Amino acid sequence: MSAKRAAICAVAQLPFEKAIWHKRIQEMCFDVVEPVLEQTGVKFCKKPGDGGIRSIVTVSDDVFDARTISNNAIQDAVGAHNRGEDKVAMDGINAIAYAVSCILSGHDDLILLVGHCKESQAESRNMCTNLAFDPFYLRPLGLDFETLNALQARDYMAKSGVTDEHLAKVVVRSRRNAAKNPVANARDEVTMEEVMNSPMAYDPLRELHIYPQSDGAIAMLIAGEDRVKEFTGKPVWVSGFGNCMDSYFPGDKDLASNFPLKKAAKLAYRMAGVTDPAKEFDFAELNDAAAYQLPMWAEGVGLCADGAGGEWIDGGGMEKMNVNPSGGMLAGNPIMLGGLARAAELVIQLRGDAGERQVAGARRGVANGTTGAAGQLQSVLVLENDRAGR
Amino acid sequence: MAEYFGTTVEDIFRTQDSRFRPEGAEGVDVVVAYNISGAGGGRWKLTVKDGASKTEKLKDDDFGGFTAKMSADAETFVGVAVGQLDGAAMFTSGKLKGEGDMSVLMKLPMMFTKYMPPKKGITAADILATAVERFRPDMAGDLDITVGYKLSGEGGGEWTAVIKDGKCALEEGLRDGLTVTNIASASDYVDLMLGKLDPLVAIGAGRLQLKGDMETAQKLPKLFSKFIPPEASSGPELIVLKKTISVDMKYSTGRMMGKFLKGLKEKKILANKCPECGRRQVPPREICAACVCRAEEFVEVGPEGVITMIEYVYYASPDPLTGETRETPYGVAIILLDGCEGNETMWHLLKSDELDSFKRGDRIRPVWAEERTGNLFDIKYFEKVR
Numbered sequence: 066m067s068a069k070r071a072a073i074c075a076v077a078q079l080p081f082e083k084a085i086w087h088k089r090i091q092e093m094c095f096d097v098v099e100p101v102l103e104q105t106g107v108k109f110c111k112k113p114g115d116g117g118i119r120s121i122v123t124v125s126d127d128v129f130d131a132r133t134i135s136n137n138a139i140q141d142a143v144g145a146h147n148r149g150e151d152k153v154a155m156d157g158i159n160a161i162a163y164a165v166s167c168i169l170s171g172h173d174d175l176i177l178l179v180g181h182c183k184e185s186q187a188e189s190r191n192m193c194t195n196l197a198f199d200p201f202y203l204r205p206l207g208l209d210f211e212t213l214n215a216l217q218a219r220d221y222m223a224k225s226g227v228t229d230e231h232l233a234k235v236v237v238r239s240r241r242n243a244a245k246n247p248v249a250n251a252r253d254e255v256t257m258e259e260v261m262n263s264p265m266a267y268d269p270l271r272e273l274h275i276y277p278q279s280d281g282a283i284a285m286l287i288a289g290e291d292r293v294k295e296f297t298g299k300p301v302w303v304s305g306f307g308n309c310m311d312s313y314f315p316g317d318k319d320l321a322s323n324f325p326l327k328k329a330a331k332l333a334y335r336m337a338g339v340t341d342p343a344k345e346f347d348f349a350e351l352n353d354a355a356a357y358q359l360p361m362w363a364e365g366v367g368l369c370a371d372g373a374g375g376e377w378i379d380g381g382g383m384e385k386m387n388v389n390p391s392g393g394m395l396a397g398n399p400i401m402l403g404g405l406a407r408a409a410e411l412v413i414q415l416r417g418d419a420g421e422r423q424v425a426g427a428r429r430g431v432a433n434g435t436t437g438a439a440g441q442l443q444s445v446l447v448l449e450n451d452r453a454g455r
Numbered sequence: 456m457a458e459y460f461g462t463t464v465e466d467i468f469r470t471q472d473s474r475f476r477p478e479g480a481e482g483v484d485v486v487v488a489y490n491i492s493g494a495g496g497g498r499w500k501l502t503v504k505d506g507a508s509k510t511e512k513l514k515d516d517d518f519g520g521f522t523a524k525m526s527a528d529a530e531t532f533v534g535v536a537v538g539q540l541d542g543a544a545m546f547t548s549g550k551l552k553g554e555g556d557m558s559v560l561m562k563l564p565m566m567f568t569k570y571m572p573p574k575k576g577i578t579a580a581d582i583l584a585t586a587v588e589r590f591r592p593d594m595a596g597d598l599d600i601t602v603g604y605k606l607s608g609e610g611g612g613e614w615t616a617v618i619k620d621g622k623c624a625l626e627e628g629l630r631d632g633l634t635v636t637n638i639a640s641a642s643d644y645v646d647l648m649l650g651k652l653d654p655l656v657a658i659g660a661g662r663l664q665l666k667g668d669m670e671t672a673q674k675l676p677k678l679f680s681k682f683i684p685p686e687a688s689s690g691p692e693l694i695v696l697k698k699t700i701s702v703d704m705k706y707s708t709g710r711m712m713g714k715f716l717k718g719l720k721e722k723k724i725l726a727n728k729c730p731e732c733g734r735r736q737v738p739p740r741e742i743c744a745a746c747v748c749r750a751e752e753f754v755e756v757g758p759e760g761v762i763t764m765i766e767y768v769y770y771a772s773p774d775p776l777t778g779e780t781r782e783t784p785y786g787v788a789i790i791l792l793d794g795c796e797g798n799e800t801m802w803h804l805l806k807s808d809e810l811d812s813f814k815r816g817d818r819i820r821p822v823w824a825e826e827r828t829g830n831l832f833d834i835k836y837f838e839k840v841r
Contacts, residue, residue: 089709141744188703
């Protein structure tokens, strides 16, 4: 029998670090699986019908792991041995949607989700993201995610009146919030001057405008409505999801148009019954791999008027809307886990477990995740707790 | 001589005796006849006897007596020899035929190391042969000059490019009264043309000498478009771009694999043991997959053990780090080390000059490298316990 809705019952994150050089990816995965088992008391299925975990959804990337079919290598650490496992090779926020689809379709009523990414393993993450492009045209031009993000930044900043100073504000605030987030990577506070004097990396993006190299892992337990009570008294319901893909060749698209995110948000909001995002969300987590993306994605998900990113920052929009209490991706999440880490923060906030950075009375939040450069694939997730009153 | 896959039938037979492995031919006494048809083909006869091999090219069709005979067209034969075509598939499709004692043909890969085609570079002659098509009349205008190339060493020779009336012709030999003469070794000339050697550096070091009219000499590079090696371009469309994808990686061993490798340095083989099911894993890993729990107890196993399965590899994958194909045949064994049971096995290589003698159930022991660095090949291979 299929469930009508699904909830995230537990989340665990391995503190994000510049280089978790002392662990294999397998141990990084088990480090997050173990606390999920402890928090919920869930067991792995030993025989059919015993109620244990039988389906696992993982998130990883072959190039970053330098291993063909990267999920095969971690089967022992995620409990997939003798069970079912599927891999999502995109931002892990899409794995939540995949897990929920498994539950709503009746395929299974309990899913363990495990994502890992170790950016430090490669000599340069830019060499890995360069491989995302085609070999004849875009690779030889030297494109990687950061160079393409910089092109989008220039286009977007001109369109929305966002300046170097605005970007500095975003970074300063990210670090301030990250200081209160025990799993964040970049937790040292910085000043406006430090950001504005940080070296130009990919004009107009400075070094401090770009998320730092990060390693980490995240696990979640997701259950169908009927089983949620077995694992938690504080379920976080997945009430909406949508995604939308932009062109692969950057020359084909208007980099500042934001249409994939707008469309993904529209789909997610229709599913979640959200009509006025600027009012109905208590907080948001936006996948800002570079500082300009915070206001740009805020426009895309409807927290800020189209083309008004600069004014929105000046008017205290980030604070009023409680955007990125975790510090955001700018505080350091590996590329495959950007959106998944945003979703993890939503869960922690909605469970009231966020400690010093808790958004008071949080009932409903929105997160986005991006796959590819310049937000090529945008995914939007709406999560809420029982206080949201549905 | 007709070339296939960058080499010839003749080359393969010419080098065959030097590739003979007496250890792979113990007690063998056979005559193998080869009938290779098509361009570049011919008839050869191989005699293996008393631990020696003799390969001879026959002038006529008379093979005399033979133990086994192999027939193929030249392309198929070369393709199989260099590993570009699958021998078994060629047999099945009938492109490679055998008669007589077929088991002899199956043993040939054991008797000879694999043929490696010579790595071919671009020669000076290859480059000069393209001079006429690379000539740019628009840059030459009404120049009326003769340019000599005096290239010494292997692949060298003497050529003259005659440029007149907006046309370029290439002649062998040096004309009298050359406007400019280029003097260099053939290999330096090739490097110059491929952009591997800087012309100013070459002139400064005396490796490229220009004689005659210096004003004309300075114009020369502009008179020809750049030489592009043939593999870089192959026709106007449906181009195949050859690239190596390469990102340097830093793989962490973690605690378990790290301790295993350190153990090898100390001539110890370490396994880990699951606290729940008691199962051992070689090499040790953090998690017992069956119980999904941490398994951090180490136990020393082996070093001797028993072969449970053997595999001989005749067609090796290239080593991704070097691009070289390792020497075949080689043997891999699944080994049940002392102290382990069931599927608690370890894999490693078998001593290559004893490959014929290994069988399931044999007791084997590791042969340790003299200098051990904490690496899988601190065990060179396993050999029989005698």
